[in-house]
Amino acid sequence: MKQVLLIALREYKQYVLSRGFLIFLLMFPVSLVAVTAAMGLVERNKPVRAFVVYDETGQYADDIDREIERRYRFGAIRAWDDYVGAAVADGAEALPEPFAPAQVNDARLKAFEAAGGFEAARQAAAPLLREGAPDFELPRQQFERVKTDALLQGVTSLEDAEEVLRPYLLGERDVMRAEGATTPLFAAVMVPRDFGEGDEAAAAQYWSRNLTDNALEDLVGNALTSALKRQAIADMGLSEEALDDVAAISAPFNSYRPDRAAEDAQLSLKDRVETGLPAALTYMLLVIIFGVGNLLLTNTIEERSNKIVEILLSSVTAEQLMMGKLIGIAAVGLTMPAIFLFGGLAASATISSAGDSFMGAAIGTLFGSPLLLIYLFYFFCAYAIFAMIFLAIGAVSNSLQDAQSYMGPVMILVFAPLPFMIMVFQNPNGFIATLLTWIPIYTPYAVMMRAAADPPLWEVLGATALMLAFAALLARFMGRIFRNAILQASPPKAREVWRLARREGV
Amino acid sequence: MTDHPVQLENITKRYGAFTAVKDLTFSVAKGEIYGFLGPNGAGKTTTLRMMLDIVRPSEGRICVLGSNSAISVRRRIGYLPEERGLYRKMKAAQSIAYFAQLRGLSGRDAKKKAYALLEEFGLEDFARSKNEALSKGMAQKVQLLATIAHEPELLILDEPFSGLDPINQQTLEKLIADQRASGRTIIFSTHVMQHAERLCDRFLIIAEGEKRFEGTLSEARARYGQRLHVRSTAPAAAFEVLPGVEAVRLERNGGEESDYRIELADGADPQDFLRQAVAAGIVLTRFEQAGATLHDIFVDLAGDEASAPAHDQERAFARGAEAAE
Incomplete structure (x- = not known):
């Protein structure tokens, strides 16, 4: 056993203490922080997108302005929620209601402003802020409607407006902003004279060269829709405020699980996490199996092609060598998620209280249920099945090029369940889920994916027993290939591999 | 254990229809240097692998250090295979210590021994160098040191001189002589007769898997x-x-x-x-x-096989897998 552990330790250290792995471990959180910081920086420094409105009706420019202001306020409250989430020491939930982080909607916006807006919010948060916490800064405006008085002077039709605006839209000329600086024209909105609701009415037009950033397009569409609704409400004899009040209505709606007692039946974030986490773990399992499988493959090819294997086999048996490699590489496979998991836990513990947050729910699910144990069990099962295959391929290959001919079919096998996993996730006790559960090489993935859906116990136990028997049989055959092929100077041909699998020993 | 740490009786190894080693019998006395001579593909490496129980014989009995399987006495054996390699990213001292640990030394002793050996052989400056940075000769020395670091009773060296320059060959000859002087039994295979002539107490000539001669150089000469x-x-x-x-x-x-x-x-x-x-x-x-020189005797006994292409055995190994069916 000592030899097995020595081999495992060497394999483990070879990868985990390698410069590449350490750099990756260091780079991952650093790059996460960097990406987050860069996104914030980009968001903060996003140039104000200037646009013009040519409105032949003369009615809708104000509606668009109003929508811009509304969205800005929503964005400002979201920024406030993020700020207090990080800056308040004992949980932002301690703040009074409109200022505590919550869903951002018209009702909250109204309440927020009624409670005194950001000035009052700052005062409420002040005694709770962490030491050294920065001041809250309001986000920048994203859009500015440029006045068109000078630009479209004398223009009397949409066609003329289009002609005049085209060089601006193509970036050949800049427009003047209210503050006096010039800027490229991001978009132009044209509202025709006969714009309105109904099949006969003409459509408003949105012109822009930027086809990917559709925030303004979406905003303008919403603004025009709201304006038409307002008109319709007015036509019905109701006030605009009535429309706002109606729009702010949100139906109280709860979801329940029938498999729980009434008092616990209401679906919570924890339940959502409990359902989603196994799926996330399953995908992680697939990626890890592929990753560590490749490590095993390259490592075995190195030992074979560098002729180290014969020295090893004079010190340990082929079985000990295999076992040591399998244990060492399995440990490598678990190290990365373990580091990220515990790193994430540590980060979440320092950044925010667990409470009812997503991280809290994830931590509770992972450690408060058998999920982690199930994951570990099926990780080792899936690993045992695929690792033996990779090990055998390594033993019959002198180079990665040799291995390619075997890797194609194996890759198809590894990733074949991927397209079906979404079906298993959506219908965890359906036909596809059951079918995959009973295919031994996919049992680990399918059972993991179904973990939260309480699949029939007999099915899980039966499929697991079948999988274990299959794994044992596979280990026997692949072990023979490993033993019989590892010392051959020239790699066996593909047609000889089956014969190697059937021979007991060299 | 008898006075013969290695005894092979009627050993045959077949790979399907191909017989790599035929009815081979010999024994190696304690403390002697035993040469295992034969042309490429004669069955030397297969026989050495059988001694180590890396490959199982089809027939016959092998007794190594009193055991029917070398597996149980591996810690008392040092083996240097013909085709040698080291982990490229491992350091020289680490490599020696790692293999010594695999053969039973504690971590601390293995490390100590590795540094001592590197110093003894003038490689102390390279102890922390990665194997990929060593010259071929240095890497071969490191491999050899890894073979003897755990102070085995029995040393099995497969073509130990191949690839070494004359100076390193001399160093190796001295090392083998020193090992014998400290009571170790040494078996080495070679097809370079000068080394065998200078070092071996007794030798065995094998060709086409069969024993052609076993004895001392004087016995061979007398016979010729x-x-x-x-x-x-x-x-x-x-x-x-x-x-x-x-x-x-x-x-x-x-x-x-x-x-x-x-x-x-x-x-x-x-x-x-x-x-x-x-x-x-x-x-x-x-x-x-x-x-008669050993060379003459070898050429006479091994005959045409002495000039046979290399790695016949390996090809036979692969062919045997097919023929076994």
Whole structure:
């Protein structure tokens, strides 16, 4: 056993203490922080997108302005929620209601402003802020409607407006902003004279060269829709405020699980996490199996092609060598998620209280249920099945090029369940889920994916027993290939591999 | 354990229809250097692998250090395979310590021993160098040190001199001699006869998987009779009629004088030959007595196989897998 552990330790250290792995471990959180910081920086420094409105009706420019202001306020409250989430020491939930982080909607916006807006919010948060916490800064405006008085002077039709605006839209000329600086024209909105609701009415037009950033397009569409609704409400004899009040209505709606007692039946974030986490773990399992499988493959090819294997086999048996490699590489496979998991836990513990947050729910699910144990069990099962295959391929290959001919079919096998996993996730006790559960090489993935859906116990136990028997049989055959092929100077041909699998020993 | 740490009895190894080793029997005495000689593909490596239980014999019995399987006594054996390698990213001292640990030394002792050996062999400056940065000769030294670091009783070295420059060959010869001096039993395979001649107490010649000879160099020479080198103006026929002469071979035709190699029959006395030649009126300007060299014996015993292409055994190994079906 000592030899097995020595081999495992060497394999483990070879990868985990390698410069590449350490750099990756260091780079991952650093790059996460960097990406987050860069996104914030980009968001903060996003140039104000200037646009013009040519409105032949003369009615809708104000509606668009109003929508811009509304969205800005929503964005400002979201920024406030993020700020207090990080800056308040004992949980932002301690703040009074409109200022505590919550869903951002018209009702909250109204309440927020009624409670005194950001000035009052700052005062409420002040005694709770962490030491050294920065001041809250309001986000920048994203859009500015440029006045068109000078630009479209004398223009009397949409066609003329289009002609005049085209060089601006193509970036050949800049427009003047209210503050006096010039800027490229991001978009132009044209509202025709006969714009309105109904099949006969003409459509408003949105012109822009930027086809990917559709925030303004979406905003303008919403603004025009709201304006038409307002008109319709007015036509019905109701006030605009009535429309706002109606729009702010949100139906109280709860979801329940029938498999729980009434008092616990209401679906919570924890339940959502409990359902989603196994799926996330399953995908992680697939990626890890592929990753560590490749490590095993390259490592075995190195030992074979560098002729180290014969020295090893004079010190340990082929079985000990295999076992040591399998244990060492399995440990490598678990190290990365373990580091990220515990790193994430540590980060979440320092950044925010667990409470009812997503991280809290994830931590509770992972450690408060058998999920982690199930994951570990099926990780080792899936690993045992695929690792033996990779090990055998390594033993019959002198180079990665040799291995390619075997890797194609194996890759198809590894990733074949991927397209079906979404079906298993959506219908965890359906036909596809059951079918995959009973295919031994996919049992680990399918059972993991179904973990939260309480699949029939007999099915899980039966499929697991079948999988274990299959794994044992596979280990026997692949072990023979490993033993019989590892010392051959020239790699066996593909047609000889089956014969190697059937021979007991060299 | 007997006085013979290695005993092989009637060992045969077949790969399907191909027989790599045929009915091989020999034993190695404690403290001796035993040469395992044969052309490429003769079955040397297969036999050594069978001794180590890396490969199982099809028939016969092997006893190594008193055990029927070398697996249980691996810690007392040091093995240097013919095709050697090291982990490229491992450091020299780490490599030696790692293999020593695999063979039973504790981590601390293995590390200590690794540094001591590197110092002894002048490689202390490279102890922390990665193997990929070492020259070929240095890497081979490191491999050899990894073989002896755990102080094995029995050393099995497969073609240890291959790839070494003359200086390193000399160092290795000294190391082998030193190991024997400290009581270790050494088996090494080679097809370079000079090393075997200088180092081996006894040797075995194997060809086509069969034993062709086992014994000491004097025994081999005795078996091959006396050989004389003479220079004379007389024709070959003049020597052929002399009593005790078995064969006459013209080595160089110098016009007036020629060089001959005279093979004498077993038991024939070279002095009798000299007297008979003088009595027959043959004038000899050179008369030199010589035994058969190991090279001559090897070529004679291994015959055509000595020039057979390399790695026949390996090909047979692969073919055998197919033929086994």
